[in-house]
Amino acid sequence: MILTAQALRKQYPRGEQVFYAVDGVSLTLAAGEFVCLTGRSGCGKTTLLNILAGLLTPDAGSVSFAGQEYADLDDKALSRLRNTRLGYITQGQSLLANFTALQNVVLPYALRRRPGNPANRALALLEQMGLGSAAAQYPASLSGGEARRVAIARALLPEPELLIADEPTGDLDGETAAEIMRIFAAIAEQGTAVLMATHDTAAARYGSRILTMRAGRLVKVGGGRGAGT
Amino acid sequence: MDDRPYLTFSDLAFCNLKRRPVRTAGLIILVAIMSFVLFGGSLITYGLFNGTDALASRLGADLLIVPKGYDQTVEGILLRGEPSAFYMDGAWTEKIAAVEGVRAVSPQLFVASLNASCCAMPIQLIGFEQKTDFVIEPWIRTAYPGDLADGDIVVGGAVSGRVGEAIKFFDRDYRIAAKMEKTGTGFDASIFMNMASARAAAADYSAAGGTPLPAAGAVSSLAVTIDEGFTISGVTGGINSEFGYGSSGIVVVAAKTIVHSVAGGLRAIVTFSAALAALLWFVALLVLAVVFSVVINERKREFGVLRSLGATRRKLQALVFLEAGVVSLTGGGAGVFLAALIIIPFRAYIQDAAAMPYMQPSPGGFVAVTIACLLLSFAVGPLASLFSAVKIGRADAYAVIREGEA
Numbered sequence: 294m295i296l297t298a299q300a301l302r303k304q305y306p307r308g309e310q311v312f313y314a315v316d317g318v319s320l321t322l323a324a325g326e327f328v329c330l331t332g333r334s335g336c337g338k339t340t341l342l343n344i345l346a347g348l349l350t351p352d353a354g355s356v357s358f359a360g361q362e363y364a365d366l367d368d369k370a371l372s373r374l375r376n377t378r379l380g381y382i383t384q385g386q387s388l389l390a391n392f393t394a395l396q397n398v399v400l401p402y403a404l405r406r407r408p409g410n411p412a413n414r415a416l417a418l419l420e421q422m423g424l425g426s427a428a429a430q431y432p433a434s435l436s437g438g439e440a441r442r443v444a445i446a447r448a449l450l451p452e453p454e455l456l457i458a459d460e461p462t463g464d465l466d467g468e469t470a471a472e473i474m475r476i477f478a479a480i481a482e483q484g485t486a487v488l489m490a491t492h493d494t495a496a497a498r499y500g501s502r503i504l505t506m507r508a509g510r511l512v513k514v515g516g517g518r519g520a521g522t
Numbered sequence: 523m524d525d526r527p528y529l530t531f532s533d534l535a536f537c538n539l540k541r542r543p544v545r546t547a548g549l550i551i552l553v554a555i556m557s558f559v560l561f562g563g564s565l566i567t568y569g570l571f572n573g574t575d576a577l578a579s580r581l582g583a584d585l586l587i588v589p590k591g592y593d594q595t596v597e598g599i600l601l602r603g604e605p606s607a608f609y610m611d612g613a614w615t616e617k618i619a620a621v622e623g624v625r626a627v628s629p630q631l632f633v634a635s636l637n638a639s640c641c642a643m644p645i646q647l648i649g650f651e652q653k654t655d656f657v658i659e660p661w662i663r664t665a666y667p668g669d670l671a672d673g674d675i676v677v678g679g680a681v682s683g684r685v686g687e688a689i690k691f692f693d694r695d696y697r698i699a700a701k702m703e704k705t706g707t708g709f710d711a712s713i714f715m716n717m718a719s720a721r722a723a724a725a726d727y728s729a730a731g732g733t734p735l736p737a738a739g740a741v742s743s744l745a746v747t748i749d750e751g752f753t754i755s756g757v758t759g760g761i762n763s764e765f766g767y768g769s770s771g772i773v774v775v776a777a778k779t780i781v782h783s784v785a786g787g788l789r790a791i792v793t794f795s796a797a798l799a800a801l802l803w804f805v806a807l808l809v810l811a812v813v814f815s816v817v818i819n820e821r822k823r824e825f826g827v828l829r830s831l832g833a834t835r836r837k838l839q840a841l842v843f844l845e846a847g848v849v850s851l852t853g854g855g856a857g858v859f860l861a862a863l864i865i866i867p868f869r870a871y872i873q874d875a876a877a878m879p880y881m882q883p884s885p886g887g888f889v890a891v892t893i894a895c896l897l898l899s900f901a902v903g904p905l906a907s908l909f910s911a912v913k914i915g916r917a918d919a920y921a922v923i924r925e926g927e928a
């Protein structure tokens with residue numbers, strides 16, 4: 294298993310009471326799986342993904358990535374994990390406006406130096422996303438779908454073992470969304486585990502497994518396009 | 523930047539600063555003004571302290587005795603080199619020497635030149651007795667060990683003319699035997715000579731319509747040191763009671779009070795410039811802190827993205843520190859540079875305007891002041907971003923990036 298989560302819980306104060314944004318969620322992800330996480334707005338998808346990406350500490354429960362418990366890792370180790378093994382496409386616009394598409398794609402290398410120039414691979418990824426000619430463009434001049442594909446290229450740059458995407462098709466038309474779903478399916482076919490949150494039921498059908506969340510809990514585990522669970 | 527695809531971490535900082543050129547320039551200018559005042563004020567203050575120190579060590583006397591009514595005048599001569607001539611009977615030298623507690627007495631003769639060939643303005647001529655003098659002679663000795671022949675002069679550091687050249691006063695040539703280092707006191711604009719030469723000059727001066735010379739052996743001031751076991755006020759009281767306070771025609775000035783009157787004026791300047799610099803430093807700190815914390819909020823999404831791409835919290839803090847550092851480094855450097863650019867070439871003017879003993883700090887002191895001011899200016903940026911850095915350091919900061927959050 295590339296990712297294992299057990300009995301995760303995260304609470305936030307709401308007025309006088311506490312309320313659980315994530316309430317007892319357990320799940321596993323194997324290499325090459327394409328799992329879709331659906332649920333209404335506010336059900337806790339982003340909170341869950343942030344926990345799974347090691348950005349948010351759960352109040353209870355545990356997460357392990359390729360056998361490594363997050364609880365045993367410090368900020369530095371978790372950051373290294375995100376930087377090298379886990380691609381996270383956050384919800385909404387996630388490109389830095391001051392940098393070109395290509396510069397945005399190589400950002401992970403700016404945050405942690407490593408040998409080699411990532412520019413060639415970054416360019417190849419942009420071409421793979423059909424954006425070879427947009428490399429020098431700034432985010433402001435990219436369409437929503439193009440910007441999303443740049444973010445995908447950036448997440449794929451370090452050749453991650455797990456790709457987490459938070460509503461990558463949220464603001465896109467059906468045709469463009471389908472295109473991005475096909476990209477994810479292809480990524481999963483190459484062995485990368487993909488976990489995608491969406492409230493677009495059409496998009497969710499591309500997953501090999503669909504998890505449905507309601508008020509912080511996983512309520513239904515269903516089959517997607519391919520096999521069941 | 524467009525044709526350089528490989529990004530470095532510092533590009534992130536510089537890019538953010540460039541994105542808001544007006545805000546960045548404003549912050550830099552603020553720090554520059556602060557460091558300008560800080561450095562300029564420190565340099566001038568330091569120079570004044572230097573000058574006062576020089577004056578204190580120059581005045582190796584405990585008491586100065588001058589004709590009644592000339593106590594302010596002698597201060598002007600010593601501090602600022604304002605030329606003046608006044609006389610009292612030479613017999614006072616013996617009389618004062620006989621007072622209990624007086625160890626040594628040495629007379630000086632002050633003559634104001636009318637128009638000397640060296641100088642556009644009248645200049646102070648000071649005659650002293652090389653055998654008995656303990657104020658001027660030890661100092662002159664550092665530049666000219668021999669006896670001064672009649673007509674030979676030693677000139678202060680601010681008097682133009684080279685050793686060996688002649689200066690003409692009252693149609694008489696005087697040869698420059700030595701030139702002193704600058705001291706920051708009135709001595710810099712004075713000319714020293716032996717008593718005989720000074721008497722001749724004084725006679726010329728009164729013949730030319732200047733202060734009349736009362737008697738052949740007249741003197742202008744007496745420098746007095748006192749014996750161990752006696753106090754300055756005790757000996758002053760002794761002199762006053764022996765010769766009659768107010769009726770004797772002389773006045774006793776404690777040499778310390780001259781230094782103190784300088785130090786008093788100095789204290790006001792130091793207090794003012796220190797308060798101004800401190801105020802500006804805090805204003806800069808406050809403004810920077812507010813701006814940085816606003817910027818942090820504005821950049822929530824950017825920080826969240828960087829976190830998701832594997833930036834540690836430390837890295838984000840480093841980013842904020844780096845930006846703050848660039849601002850304060852640029853501003854601090856510019857302010858100090860500008861202040862140096864103005865103060866160093868115009869030091870002569872400052873010296874005049876200060877109307878106080880002013881002496882440019884030594885190169886070592888200058889470097890020390892520069893480093894201290896640069897450090898204080900540079901510190902403002904990182905200190906101001908401390909609050910923001912703490913905010914970033916909180917455990918779950920920038921984890922949740924939700925739709926609608928900017």
Ligand SMILES: Nc1ncnc2c1ncn2[C@@H]1O[C@H](COP(=O)(O)OP(=O)(O)OP(=O)(O)O)[C@@H](O)[C@H]1O
Pocket residue numbers: 305306314332333334335336337338339340341384492922924925
């Ligand atoms: N930092 C926080 N403080 C307080 N409440 C929070 C915080 N983050 C999330 N919540 C609450 O937790 C719940 C789940 O939020 P979350 O962003 O995970 O939902 P979501 O399923 O991603 O929604 P959407 O589909 O709109 O993105 C929401 O009710 C939200 O208001």
Ligand SMILES: [Mg+2]
Pocket residue numbers: 338339340384459924925
């Ligand atoms: Mg969400």
